[in-house]
Amino acid sequence: MSTAEVHRGSSGFANGRALRPSAKSLPEHARGHNRSLVLQTLYGAGTLSRADLARATGLTRVTISDLVAELMVEHLIVETGQRDEARPGKPATMLDINRGGYQIVGIDLSDYAVFRGAVLDLDGVVLERVEVPLDGATGPQATAKVVALAERLVAAASVPLLGIGVGSPGVVDLSGTVLSAPNLGWPSNGAGEPLQATLAAATGLPVIVANDANAAALAEHSFGGALSDMMLVKVGHGVGAGLIIGGTPLFGSRFAAGEIGHVVVGTDGGAACACGKVGCLETWLATPRLDAALAAAGDGTPEADAEREAILRCAGERLGIALAPVVGALDLAEVVLSGPVELLDGPLAEAAIETLRSRTMPTFHGNLVLRMTALGQDIVMRGAAAMVLSAQLGVS
Amino acid sequence: MSTAEVHRGSSGFANGRALRPSAKSLPEHARGHNRSLVLQTLYGAGTLSRADLARATGLTRVTISDLVAELMVEHLIVETGQRDEARPGKPATMLDINRGGYQIVGIDLSDYAVFRGAVLDLDGVVLERVEVPLDGATGPQATAKVVALAERLVAAASVPLLGIGVGSPGVVDLSGTVLSAPNLGWPSNGAGEPLQATLAAATGLPVIVANDANAAALAEHSFGGALSDMMLVKVGHGVGAGLIIGGTPLFGSRFAAGEIGHVVVGTDGGAACACGKVGCLETWLATPRLDAALAAAGDGTPEADAEREAILRCAGERLGIALAPVVGALDLAEVVLSGPVELLDGPLAEAAIETLRSRTMPTFHGNLVLRMTALGQDIVMRGAAAMVLSAQLGVS
DNA sequence: CATGTTTGTTAGTACACCGTACGAACAAAC
DNA sequence: GTTTGTTCGTACGGTGTACTAACAAACATG
Structure with a gap:
């Protein structure tokens, strides 16, 4: 179970941000970048030949062969046989990430x-x-x-x-x-x-x-098909958010980016929060509060159903109010919700996107998308x- | 007036973002990066020797000499004579950006x-x-x-x-x-x-x-000593913002980042805006509206002064309300105001920072700074x- | 004056990529 | 069956970048 050769760590999370301002750049860094580029291309496309990789990356076939050889030694890439379709010329030997190997x-x-x-x-x-x-x-x-x-x-x-x-x-x-x-x-x-x-x-x-x-947020970007400028709002016992800006996670000046649970929403009061303030986003959205409010509304009768919907819509409106300045300032393309489907997916989400639309500039942010995550609990x-x-x- | 050799364009604005995902990396890119690193170091420190540059950048003296020679051919760097202070060893020939040359x-x-x-x-x-x-x-x-x-x-x-x-x-x-x-x-x-x-x-x-x-925002970051996670709010006939995130300008998914003038603020109505909505940030902050309100309040009497201050405080509060979710989501370290000093610098700025503090989490955002720009009209x-x-x- | 320190350069080496060229393997056309 | 053209992957030589090692020049210090 040795993974000693696989500690390269190239971009993204390991370095924190893309480029530190005062860090020298060596040719070997370019090599690492191109290594990742090959892996990334192969990871996304599924299975490609060396020539395909050369065309996709802009590197020459020679360089691709060299990189692939290195990655095959590390068992990160495997050959998966020759291409199925019949085409003129020498048949291509297909490659793929060693998906079963790690x-x-x-x-x-x-x-x-x-x-x-x-x-x-x-x-x-x-x-x-x-x-x-x-x-x-x-x-x-x-x-x-x-x-x-x-x-x-x-x-x-x-x-x-x-x-x-x-x-x-x-x-x-x-x-x-x-x-x-x-x-x-x-x-x-x-x-x-x-x-x-x-x-x-x-x-x-x-x-x-x-x-x-x-x-x-990164899961939604990697596996959920989210766009490159996105905010994921995670609703549970608390409310938090993760931001992907230009395809890169955002951490913030004190690593507290996305901490919006205790931002006050609106100018008309609200419930008292454990943090001492009044009307924090969490007092409107956190699941214990929502569950309690819904339980108090009862169940079964049409009046109770209407009240339950009103409660959810109100929570969605508050979310929209809180997010509107963020969507405007960051020009986000997408907002994704994660949390209990039975609470979020329905009147709450609808009210949130309606509120967002009515509080931002349609010219700029008209094609904003708000949706539930498809990744569920995982x-x-x-x-x-x-x-x-x-x-x-x-x-x- | 030929500047043909100076079209290198390395990082930052020319490329838009730091690294495009699917772009190969060549050794010559490393060279460009190190070129910029030398210029950047020299630009910030004022005047350094080759050996100083080597120590500051982590590159060797040999490489620095090579880069410096190239940059001197392009007249971007000049030698400014030998170091003043007497130290053991061969005296260092000092270098500087050719500040008067371009x-x-x-x-x-x-x-x-x-x-x-x-x-x-x-x-x-x-x-x-x-x-x-x-x-x-x-x-x-x-x-x-x-x-x-x-x-x-x-x-x-x-x-x-x-x-x-x-x-x-x-x-x-x-x-x-x-x-x-x-x-x-x-x-x-x-x-x-x-x-x-x-x-x-x-x-x-x-x-x-x-x-x-x-x-x-970039001016404030480059010349105004602003931190690396900052928002600049520009108040004039309209209201707009610029964001620096991790030292890099943020553009947004549709190049509309910072367009917060027509985000609705608060949940208690407001004035009608030219855009058709009610209570946009511009209806609270744009200078024509503020000037009109202040003029209507009169001048001279204590009552008029109090009303003028109340008007400015109210505008500042609205700014704080709009910015609180952005500060929370991005974990900003600094907010800088640009615009008419007589309107912004005083009750308005004070109310804005007070509102921001009261609407965000002190644990996370306690040492947030809000200040006027020192760069004025330029x-x-x-x-x-x-x-x-x-x-x-x-x-x- | 001898010694040690610092500077900047020269020489040689390692690495990464490129361009060119070439053999291998195939489809299509005759 | 042969020829032709295409595609694939590899071998070789060259260029660019940065590194280590070594060294001469120039200075302060004892």
Whole structure:
């Protein structure tokens, strides 16, 4: 299960941002970039010949052969036989990412009651699933539970692992240290919970830890067909968001990008929030509040149904009010919702997009799309896997 | 006045975004990057020896000598004599950007009544200023006025020009085509006003055209000491914004990033806007509306003064309400205001920051800064110059 | 004056990519 | 069955970039 040759880590998550301002550039960096380019092209297209890759990338067939040879030594690319269709000329030997040769562990710490984990293949398909009840564990106990879950999943993998990705609630810096996750009691010491370092030491594998909503946004971009300028809003016990700007995750000046749960919405009051303010987005949208309001409305009678719909529409309006300035400022192309389908997908989403449309400039933002994610419950785990793909292979 | 050797265009504005996903990378790109790195380091530090540059960049003295020789042939770097201080070892020959060897033309089309232009040196200092009354020109007439202004400024330059930068109102794509600027009657044909191409053809110089608020944001980042995650709000006849994210300008999915003037603010109505909606940010903040409201409040008496202050505070609150979700979502470190000082700097700015603080999470965004720009009226022209520096030299 | 330090250059090496050329393997046409 | 043209993948030589090693020049310091 040695993955020693696969620690290249080229673009995206590993480096944080695309180019640090004062960093020299060497020819070998170009090589790494082109390596990733080959992998990325092959990853997207499925199966191509060397000549196809040359045409797609703009590199020459010679260079492609060289890169492919290097990647085949590392077992990242395999030959899959000759092309099926009959064409004039020498038949092409087809190549593909070694999709069965590596697996990824993805872990989702965002639920308030359970830690979820899975073994995934390189396409982000869940192969094996493990859930661990949280049982109120915080601080070091929570850390121990994460390590144990990771080790179980590592043992469950049937082929070498590319790495471990973790989506954690709270504020996570670029080194994978959780700076603040109150629900999990992190950091238990003062400085920050170095989850990435802890897991790397425990497993000996490459590890990437990032915010859960950021991971979800990346999943939607990698596997959900989302556009390159997108916001993913994750509704659960809290409300958070992840942003993809120009195809790249956005982290923010203090790694707190997407923390919109405690932004006040509207100018007409609202409910009191645990944070001390009044009318935070979470007081309108968080699932416990919504569930309670819906339960109070009753069920069965037409009046109750109407009231339930009004509650959901109101929540959607608040979401739209909060998002309108963000959509306007960032010129987003798409907003994706993640969370309980029965709450979000319906009057809430409809009211949200109507409100967004009525509060932004149609000339600029008319073709804005708002939709539910199609990735369901697995979104954070799959995003964690996408983080590993991005960091280890430069594939996004 | 030949500048034929200086068309390299490395990072930042010329490419739009840092790395396009499917673009090969060659060793010569690394060379270009390191060229820019040398210029950038020298630009920021003022004057350094080759050995200093080697230490600062991480490249070897040999490579630095090679790069410096190339840049000296292009007259972008000059030797400024030996180091003053007495130190052991061979005395160092100091280098600097050829600050007097090139100039830049910056043009500001954002004012509703005049086109402003200037010849600037490489540090963004205005050397010569030209203003042209707009006289209601629109469409082709406006274009002709811009071309004439550019030609006047080109003639006024005393040394070779690095290029021409233009900050235009409206939506401008990455090729410098104005897609929509209603006040100037652009585009006059259907497709878009290709201002960058027109000016390049007329002058034979490199030209960069971008949105005025984006240019202003870049000016603040390059010359105003702004942080790397910043929003600049430009208040005038309209309200627009420019965003710097991770040190890079943000353009948005339809090149409309920063267009927040027609985002509805609050949930309690407001004045009718020309766009058809009610309560747009412009109805609270645009200078004609503010001036009218202040004039109606009167002057001199204590009551009038109090009312004037209340009007300004109210505008500031609205700005804070609109910006809170953006600050939260992007985790901005700084918000900078540009526009009439007598309106913005005072109760308005104070109310804005107070509102922002009360509507966001102090844990995340507590040390947010809101301030006036120190660049005054010249901000767009200087931003246009910064665009040229970024596109031609990779300096930002 | 001898010694050590710093600077900038020369010489040689490693690496990455390109252009050209070539053999291999096939389809189509005769 | 042969010829022709096409496509594929590889071999070779060349160019560009940056590195290490070595060195002469110029200076401060003891």
